[in-house]
Amino acid sequence: MRKSPVQGRSQATVETILEASAQILHREGEAALTTNRIAAHAGFSIGTLYQYFPNRDAILAAMAEREQRRVLARLETELATLDPADPEPAVRQAIRTFLGAFRGRHGVRRAIILATLRRLPKDAKDNASLAEPMLEAIEARCAGHFEPLGEAGRYVLLRAVAGAVRSAAFERSPLLGTEAFEEALVRLVMGMLRPIPATPRRLPEGAGN
Amino acid sequence: MRKSPVQGRSQATVETILEASAQILHREGEAALTTNRIAAHAGFSIGTLYQYFPNRDAILAAMAEREQRRVLARLETELATLDPADPEPAVRQAIRTFLGAFRGRHGVRRAIILATLRRLPKDAKDNASLAEPMLEAIEARCAGHFEPLGEAGRYVLLRAVAGAVRSAAFERSPLLGTEAFEEALVRLVMGMLRPIPATPRRLPEGAGN
Amino acid sequence: MRKSPVQGRSQATVETILEASAQILHREGEAALTTNRIAAHAGFSIGTLYQYFPNRDAILAAMAEREQRRVLARLETELATLDPADPEPAVRQAIRTFLGAFRGRHGVRRAIILATLRRLPKDAKDNASLAEPMLEAIEARCAGHFEPLGEAGRYVLLRAVAGAVRSAAFERSPLLGTEAFEEALVRLVMGMLRPIPATPRRLPEGAGN
Amino acid sequence: MRKSPVQGRSQATVETILEASAQILHREGEAALTTNRIAAHAGFSIGTLYQYFPNRDAILAAMAEREQRRVLARLETELATLDPADPEPAVRQAIRTFLGAFRGRHGVRRAIILATLRRLPKDAKDNASLAEPMLEAIEARCAGHFEPLGEAGRYVLLRAVAGAVRSAAFERSPLLGTEAFEEALVRLVMGMLRPIPATPRRLPEGAGN
DNA sequence: AATGAATGAGGATTCATTCAT
DNA sequence: CATGAATGAATCCTCATTCAT
Incomplete structure (x- = not known):
């Protein structure tokens, strides 16, 4: 995790991102799980995603853990x-x-x-x-x-x-x-x-x- | 398989390609298994590879089967x-x-x-x-x-x-x-x-x- | 300079930012000199940095001048x-x-x-x-x-x-x-x-x- | 150099790429020297560029040498x-x-x-x-x-x-x-x-x- | 049959900058 | 004054695939 969410807002963001990832995975399979797609689906910009995760893999790992x-x-x-x-x-x-x-x-x-x-x-x-x-x-x-x-x-x-x-x-x-x-x-x-x-x-x- | 290897030479080519794939997989992991790399390792040109396999997936399938x-x-x-x-x-x-x-x-x-x-x-x-x-x-x-x-x-x-x-x-x-x-x-x-x-x-x- | 540091505090802030930049430059090279990094190293938020410098280049210029x-x-x-x-x-x-x-x-x-x-x-x-x-x-x-x-x-x-x-x-x-x-x-x-x-x-x- | 140009055609390609780079540098400065721009200006696709140069820096190095x-x-x-x-x-x-x-x-x-x-x-x-x-x-x-x-x-x-x-x-x-x-x-x-x-x-x- | 030069959509990632709080 | 979450254009680069030679 690149940034520990200080404001409450960002915690929700992380959660949203992970949930979006899970949904994409569920509906379209792993091949569709691109960073841009995740961001789009989560309703955030790609930059926001990278505020919280250092790379694509970290998202997967976080999801797995979650x-x-x-x-x-x-x-x-x-x-x-x-x-x-x-x-x-x-x-x-x-x-x-x-x-x-x-x-x-x-x-x-x-x-x-x-x-x-x-x-x-x-x-x-x-x-x-x-x-x-x-x-x-x-x-x-x-x-x-x-x-x-x-x-x-x-x-x-x-x-x-x-x-x-x-x-x-x-x-x-x-x-x-x-x-x-x-x-x-x-x-x-x-x-x-x-x-x-x-x-x-x-x-x-x-x-x- | 795009071309059924009738001649012995063709069979050998296919075999070489599959073996090369297996070796790359073994030695460098899946990420390294690109079509160009397979062709290079097998000693053929990428064009030749596509003479025998319609796409990358077919190579993987053939390898698995083999x-x-x-x-x-x-x-x-x-x-x-x-x-x-x-x-x-x-x-x-x-x-x-x-x-x-x-x-x-x-x-x-x-x-x-x-x-x-x-x-x-x-x-x-x-x-x-x-x-x-x-x-x-x-x-x-x-x-x-x-x-x-x-x-x-x-x-x-x-x-x-x-x-x-x-x-x-x-x-x-x-x-x-x-x-x-x-x-x-x-x-x-x-x-x-x-x-x-x-x-x-x-x-x-x-x-x- | 976006805001002329009238108060002593502001001057110190500018100084801190410039010194942080110099240190990053010295220790990690130019590639590491990003605005966020400067802010973090200086102990300010990125927003504060932009209160004093209109853009990244201005920081570099100020540093050079200093x-x-x-x-x-x-x-x-x-x-x-x-x-x-x-x-x-x-x-x-x-x-x-x-x-x-x-x-x-x-x-x-x-x-x-x-x-x-x-x-x-x-x-x-x-x-x-x-x-x-x-x-x-x-x-x-x-x-x-x-x-x-x-x-x-x-x-x-x-x-x-x-x-x-x-x-x-x-x-x-x-x-x-x-x-x-x-x-x-x-x-x-x-x-x-x-x-x-x-x-x-x-x-x-x-x-x- | 990623690939030694076997066919004569590719030698010309390398030359074209370097010349395009030099022109961009000359006319628009270093900031404009992006890989995609080079490729476009040279009239090749970006992929072709990467057939011959492992990364952007290598192009600059080759140009300098040339x-x-x-x-x-x-x-x-x-x-x-x-x-x-x-x-x-x-x-x-x-x-x-x-x-x-x-x-x-x-x-x-x-x-x-x-x-x-x-x-x-x-x-x-x-x-x-x-x-x-x-x-x-x-x-x-x-x-x-x-x-x-x-x-x-x-x-x-x-x-x-x-x-x-x-x-x-x-x-x-x-x-x-x-x-x-x-x-x-x-x-x-x-x-x-x-x-x-x-x-x-x-x-x-x-x-x- | 074989070659390998060329393709280009698309992926991951960065970072200066803004603005609501 | 200060914060830091959010932005997104722009960058580098990959790799399966095609096709003229």
Whole structure:
């Protein structure tokens, strides 16, 4: 960000610019996302745009961040209502919430995903960043019921879920909204979780295990 | 393709152009993949290039296809040696083979994936095409041992595996070559497969389940 | 100047702006000398800057003038101490003083010179303005000892000295501080001066010369 | 140069572009020398221009070089006719030739000088490059008649002459074409040269000096 | 078949300047 | 007096594509 918005006015400007970008992305695809077009669509002059963003890429990055933050916020409030006890319903709800985050403005998400992907030469990390809080929520709630996933296990599970959903979003698959899709995802996650036999409860005293 | 390469020379030219493109992609990234650069690198004039490809996109498409064909060919010969009997080793071998297909020339794969993704406005299909033969091989060999995956199940499993591997390739994750990664993928797949109890059929009454 | 700084505060503001400009010029070169940057560096808003200068060029002009005035002031006080009698030492001292004026803040001088040069489409005059007082000082003191230089002679001598020094400053030549350089300049000036044989007048007949 | 002109056609193109640039410089000053304007004036599209020059600066550099080469060539053929014997006439002729090089297309020279000056952050050398061959010619012909100038002396003499002439050209001084101007320059140069007393010739054998 | 010179619409970006607050 | 958000003409440059040779 080139200039920290001092006056309230400029904050709105930044917001307007980002929203305009999102709309263009949504309606006309990434190729149409030129700086001049953004400015025109936002109703500002190109110069104003460059007051706040050092270059085109920064706009995309800001948009990606904004979109991410939004979805994450939604995700977290919804996940907070997660029932701690039974694992499978918890997973299902998490999945459902996660899927919900992908609804609406596919074009935007799609473009953002692409743009984000493109700009990771080697500093790739947040490739599954949306799925991560989901997994953490599950882990937090179901700790002790499952063997912890190793590093590789976590990595694969996160990317697997994210990959499946992302693909569906990308391909605008009709499956995306269905219960069967949700069910399959739940199975995917549950299949990775290895339950810890509940016996210890029964033998609170003794030469355990 | 503007001109079907009937003569051997023409075929070689096309091949040279595609190889040059792949190398540029690998070495200098997608931004450097301009038609003039391709022509120069291939040792042809830009005019010649346009004798064989109607436009830049066609080159990318041809490259993607070529790369796809190559990997597929390798995949299929290797999968042919799959042991029919025991499911888990079969899955493991399939996974290993699949992973092998992703080794080498990451930059090219990466760029091709991106370029391919970009050019699917709504006609998205081949998003998991590499994983498909793997799944078919497993299904062919282990049919009867598992409940068939439904449409959604198939879809999710394919994209999940492809997504995980693709992410690792994209991020150049150090996990990519490890056994733990392979193991996690095997678990991912096995977790989705619901074994059909083979004996119950023969023993309809008995000490059930 | 858009507004004559009557109050002390205004004067300080103008001074601050000019000093900020000089510093930017010195540290970052002419390309960095944008109005916004000047304002920022001076700690004023761009609007304030335009309260005092009608446009960017005026700032440059004011800077050039200021710099000129400064050097001239120094030059004049130092030249005032010039010993009237012997011509060569007088010339040497004048040269030394002149050279002294070029020390320090080369970047600024350089940039100012360039900027000033650029803005003289046809009204060029002050091209040797710094050397002029030097020559005048010499002439004032040594009048009668030398044939007066003609218009062309004056012109050439001024530009010659100024040119040599300016070049050295521009090229940041290591010669600039050396005695040999000073010596050469003295020779350059002395070579142009044609002494008037002082005695012949008093000894109209005698062992001449 | 981005592309070495293979076909003869392109050589002409480069020449046309440079000539167009020179004309714009001459007629409208440096500010008007934009890439698009050059292209338009040359009768080519902007793309063509960039086939041959990597950026605007390269055009200026090429022009400067071209102009330099031209003047140098003229200078050298004329200096070749220099009479070896008597020093002063030799100097006068050299000066005259040198001055001749500055006639015509002042705007171009002016702009080129400025542009060249601007682009010497610290690698400044050729600041007097036109005067250098002149001095060499004189030195070659009059060796033995004068004490050799030291490094500083050469430096100063070159820049002094170049400076005076350059100033006159810059200021479009009416003196430029006059004999008085030429005469003053000759005196400037001659004043720097310290003749070696011709006596040694008379004492070919003896305790010399 | 091959060449490569030429094209030019269109993109990103800068920066002096204005004016409502 | 001061602010700083907004302006937009103008600049440099790219690159897919064509077509005469």
